[in-house]
Amino acid sequence: MINIKNLDKYYSDTKVLNNISIDIKKGEIFAIVGHSGAGKSTLLRCINGLEDYSDGSLIVNNKEIKALGKDQLREFRKNIGMIFQHFSLIQRKTVFENVALPMQLWGFKKEVILKKVKDLLELVGLDKKIDAYPNQLSGGQKQRVAIARALTLDPDILLSDEATSALDPNTTTSILNLLKEINEKLNITIILVTHEMEVVKQIAQKALLLEHGNIIGFDDTEELFLKPDLKMKEFLGETEVVPNEGVNIKIYFPKDNAFQSFITKMARELDMDFNIVWGKLEEINTHIVGNMVINIEEKDKEKVTNYIKEHKIIWEVL
Amino acid sequence: MFDILFPALGETIYMSFVSTFLALIIGFFLAIVLTLTSKGGLKENLKVYSILDVVINTLRSFPFIILMIVLFPVTKFLIGKSIGTTAAIIPLTIGAAPFVARLIESALKEVEIGVIEAAKSFGASDFQIIFKVMLVEALPAIISAITLTLITVIGFSAMAGAVGGGGLGDVAIKYGYYRFQTDTMIYTVLILIALVQICQSLGDYLYKITKK
Numbered sequence: 413m414i415n416i417k418n419l420d421k422y423y424s425d426t427k428v429l430n431n432i433s434i435d436i437k438k439g440e441i442f443a444i445v446g447h448s449g450a451g452k453s454t455l456l457r458c459i460n461g462l463e464d465y466s467d468g469s470l471i472v473n474n475k476e477i478k479a480l481g482k483d484q485l486r487e488f489r490k491n492i493g494m495i496f497q498h499f500s501l502i503q504r505k506t507v508f509e510n511v512a513l514p515m516q517l518w519g520f521k522k523e524v525i526l527k528k529v530k531d532l533l534e535l536v537g538l539d540k541k542i543d544a545y546p547n548q549l550s551g552g553q554k555q556r557v558a559i560a561r562a563l564t565l566d567p568d569i570l571l572s573d574e575a576t577s578a579l580d581p582n583t584t585t586s587i588l589n590l591l592k593e594i595n596e597k598l599n600i601t602i603i604l605v606t607h608e609m610e611v612v613k614q615i616a617q618k619a620l621l622l623e624h625g626n627i628i629g630f631d632d633t634e635e636l637f638l639k640p641d642l643k644m645k646e647f648l649g650e651t652e653v654v655p656n657e658g659v660n661i662k663i664y665f666p667k668d669n670a671f672q673s674f675i676t677k678m679a680r681e682l683d684m685d686f687n688i689v690w691g692k693l694e695e696i697n698t699h700i701v702g703n704m705v706i707n708i709e710e711k712d713k714e715k716v717t718n719y720i721k722e723h724k725i726i727w728e729v730l
Numbered sequence: 731m732f733d734i735l736f737p738a739l740g741e742t743i744y745m746s747f748v749s750t751f752l753a754l755i756i757g758f759f760l761a762i763v764l765t766l767t768s769k770g771g772l773k774e775n776l777k778v779y780s781i782l783d784v785v786i787n788t789l790r791s792f793p794f795i796i797l798m799i800v801l802f803p804v805t806k807f808l809i810g811k812s813i814g815t816t817a818a819i820i821p822l823t824i825g826a827a828p829f830v831a832r833l834i835e836s837a838l839k840e841v842e843i844g845v846i847e848a849a850k851s852f853g854a855s856d857f858q859i860i861f862k863v864m865l866v867e868a869l870p871a872i873i874s875a876i877t878l879t880l881i882t883v884i885g886f887s888a889m890a891g892a893v894g895g896g897g898l899g900d901v902a903i904k905y906g907y908y909r910f911q912t913d914t915m916i917y918t919v920l921i922l923i924a925l926v927q928i929c930q931s932l933g934d935y936l937y938k939i940t941k942k
């Protein structure tokens with residue numbers, strides 16, 4: 413549904429996006445991750461034409477964004493909702509007026525607007541706040557209003573620009589759950605930009621890692637976290653602290669692995685003791701994935717690696 | 731004494747309110763052009779912006795009394811004479827319009843960029859963004875700007891006496907200063923204080939009810 417190919421963007425002489433090529437499928441929750449200045453918001457804004465791109469192509473629903481005229485672009489944007497880090501609500505309008513605004517601008521009938529706004533506020537759980545002003549709401553509630561507003565024109569795609577970055581962890585989770593619900597109920601493709609790994613882990617099915625405008629990782633979320641490459645590790649700021657003596661073997665537990673018993677089984681069957689020196693298990697996109705580092709003596713290395721190979725476990729020697 | 735003061739108050743109110751109103755119309759238009767054409771604006775056009783910028787700064791640099799004299803020919807062309815209360819409205823308007831333009835421009839600039847971006851994201855046109863989003867959001871600041879302008883114009887109008895415009899300032903100079911009628915001077919000042927106070931309070935009230 414969204415095909416990006418060899419996309420480049422410059423701000424005067426600085427290249428902010430370099431040769432980006434990705435495909436995003438309908439119904440996917442797709443995360444664009446990176447530190448600030450990585451170009452992730454810029455990439456997101458290219459999708460609904462808030463930013464233009466220098467070279468390459470960006471096709472959404474078979475339309476090349478760059479080729480759209482001003483009015484075509486406005487029409488096209490009806491199909492893409494967007495939410496922002498600081499909610500971007502109009503302070504002087506009530507919740508109802510804020511949510512109704514896109515439909516009013518597009519000339520919808522009053523009764524249609526009224527019904528739609530009520531339905532959407534119910535969906536986001538704010539039907540009781542219909543007459544409140546934004547400054548009477550908490551951050552999470554404001555973002556819910558913004559989500560309702562972004563859905564008024566029945567978009568296929570929802571863009572989220574750091575939508576949870578200004579919220580506390582619990583509120584973040586509740587907003588992410590709402591986004592997930594919207595994704596499932598309305599089959600809306602969600603593309604979210606974030607610098608928070610927690611967000612990616614909680615809802616994204618696929619993730620794209622950006623650094624200085626370059627893709628440094630692009631995979632299913634579980635894969636990305638399961639076996640992070642050097643760049644990814646650097647990105648996550650993670651390094652294992654392991655002993656200098658002996659051999660350290662890292663064993664990965666992908667999502668469909670009955671991992672709990674593997675280590676103890678290996679110890680029993682090889683009749684051998686080893687130290688577990690590092691380990692991490694995480695819930696990613698509702699699957700548990702992780703890794704564990706064991707330390708063995710040099711002489712046992714072959715035995716252990718053969719055993720691991722036989723069991724088709726992903727592993728590496730550190 | 732009061733038969734001098736009351737007509738003078740009437741003249742002051744007439745001059746100030748009419749010029750403020752006219753200055754608002756012109757200034758509002760200029761502010762919108764400035765906002766649209768500024769860097770990063772909806773219709774960025776730095777040439778138009780810098781020309782307007784220079785014109786506005788030039789007009790604002792004039793001491794009002796000099797501006798009045800410079801504008802004699804313009805006033806004469808527009809209303810057929812260059813002296814009198816109505817004649818004073820022309821320089822007052824032209825003096826205040828650039829001031830209004832700047833104030834409204836900065837009020838519009840204060841509208842959070844994200845709100846404008848959000849409006850774009852659901853397909854609002856530039857016209858809609860200005861009138862249905864930015865002006866709505868900036869209304870309290872614009873009300874403050876109007877209050878400030880009105881009070882400034884009341885101050886300027888004291889100089890209108892120089893072109894036979896009358897008004898309270900004229901009375902204060904003619905009777906209070908030249909003829910040593912201290913009581914008349916005190917009364918004019920008191921009336922002006924009350925007038926300014928009323929305008930400010932009304933402005934503050936309107937600001938309060940529009941600010942959410």
